[in-house]
Amino acid sequence: MKFSAVAAISNRRSVRTFDGNNLRDSDLKALEDFIKEPLNPFGTPVNFRILDPEKYSLSSPVISGESLYLAAKVKREENYELGFGYSFEHACLYACSLGIGTVMLASTLSRDRFETAMEVKEDEILPVASPLGYPASRMSFKERLMRQAIKADRRQPFSSICFDGSFSTLLNEDQAGVFKEALKLAILSPSAVNKQPFRAVVDGNTVHFFEYRTLNSDERIDIQKVDMGIFLCHFDLCMKEKGNIGSFYRDEVSIETPEHVIYTISFKI
Numbered sequence: 001m002k003f004s005a006v007a008a009i010s011n012r013r014s015v016r017t018f019d020g021n022n023l024r025d026s027d028l029k030a031l032e033d034f035i036k037e038p039l040n041p042f043g044t045p046v047n048f049r050i051l052d053p054e055k056y057s058l059s060s061p062v063i064s065g066e067s068l069y070l071a072a073k074v075k076r077e078e079n080y081e082l083g084f085g086y087s088f089e090h091a092c093l094y095a096c097s098l099g100i101g102t103v104m105l106a107s108t109l110s111r112d113r114f115e116t117a118m119e120v121k122e123d124e125i126l127p128v129a130s131p132l133g134y135p136a137s138r139m140s141f142k143e144r145l146m147r148q149a150i151k152a153d154r155r156q157p158f159s160s161i162c163f164d165g166s167f168s169t170l171l172n173e174d175q176a177g178v179f180k181e182a183l184k185l186a187i188l189s190p191s192a193v194n195k196q197p198f199r200a201v202v203d204g205n206t207v208h209f210f211e212y213r214t215l216n217s218d219e220r221i222d223i224q225k226v227d228m229g230i231f232l233c234h235f236d237l238c239m240k241e242k243g244n245i246g247s248f249y250r251d252e253v254s255i256e257t258p259e260h261v262i263y264t265i266s267f268k269i
């Protein structure tokens with residue numbers, strides 16, 4: 001079950017057009033085993049299942065040719081979005097290492113049916129689900145249009161996301177030291193509507209992470225905090241793969257923040 005997160009992150013893109021084939025038994029079994037014990041550094045229990053779309057009438061208007069769906073639910077406890085985003089992305093990266101395509105769907109899915117299939121209770125939430133299948137050789141016209149509309153292939157430059165000590169000093173990648181590779185790969189993270197709400201302030205052997213909230217959140221979920229969980233997953237997996245051990249902790253940060261920017265968590269090596 002070991003896989004290279006760095007390779008998976010470099011190869012990953014959202015897949016919405018699948019080739020219509022079922023998953024090979026060996027791939028399905030490997031993914032089932034992987035999601036049995038989803039770990040994240042925040043200790044959030046995430047409950048995964050692989051669902052048959054025919055059995056539960058599951059669908060998405062932007063997806064075609066999928067074989068199955070990966071769905072997960074979580075209890076709505078403090079900061080559940082971070083642990084959920086981390087664990088769901090970890091599973092998607094593992095799927096990618098097997099050649100299976102995924103895309104997180106928060107809005108374009110038959111949500112009621114997913115919630116029924118997952119038996120989501122009053123104190124739980126199903127933030128996203130993803131189709132599973134092998135990518136088709138050509139994207140559908142709809143998928144190409146969607147990617148163009150949200151500029152899905154683009155990411156903000158390093159120095160728009162990463163700062164040096166405070167939000168008033170930009171950081172270029174060569175100043176990021178031991179964090180350089182992990183931050184570069186974290187910037188490739190998928191995010192809702194490709195808004196890339198991630199911000200990082202590097203301060204010596206510590207990085208403080210912030211969310212630049214630009215999408216309206218309802219009281220049940222801050223979807224951009226799920227994006228932050230994904231970003232932290234890329235960052236953490238890359239740090240570990242490069243042998244740089246550190247841990248996440250909550251700090252009393254005194255860094256002045258621009259409007260709509262909210263402190264998330266810190267990481268110390």
Ligand SMILES: Cc1cc2nc3c(=O)[nH]c(=O)nc-3n(C[C@H](O)[C@H](O)[C@H](O)COP(=O)(O)O)c2cc1C
Pocket residue numbers: 012013014015062103104105106107108109128150151152153188189190191192193194223226227230
């Ligand atoms: C939390 C989250 C929710 C998303 N929701 C949807 C969705 O409802 N429908 C959709 O087609 N794509 C959705 N996406 C996929 C993003 O649009 C996609 O990740 C982004 O455009 C970047 O493209 P890439 O993943 O190919 O790099 C979502 C992604 C994330 C992380």
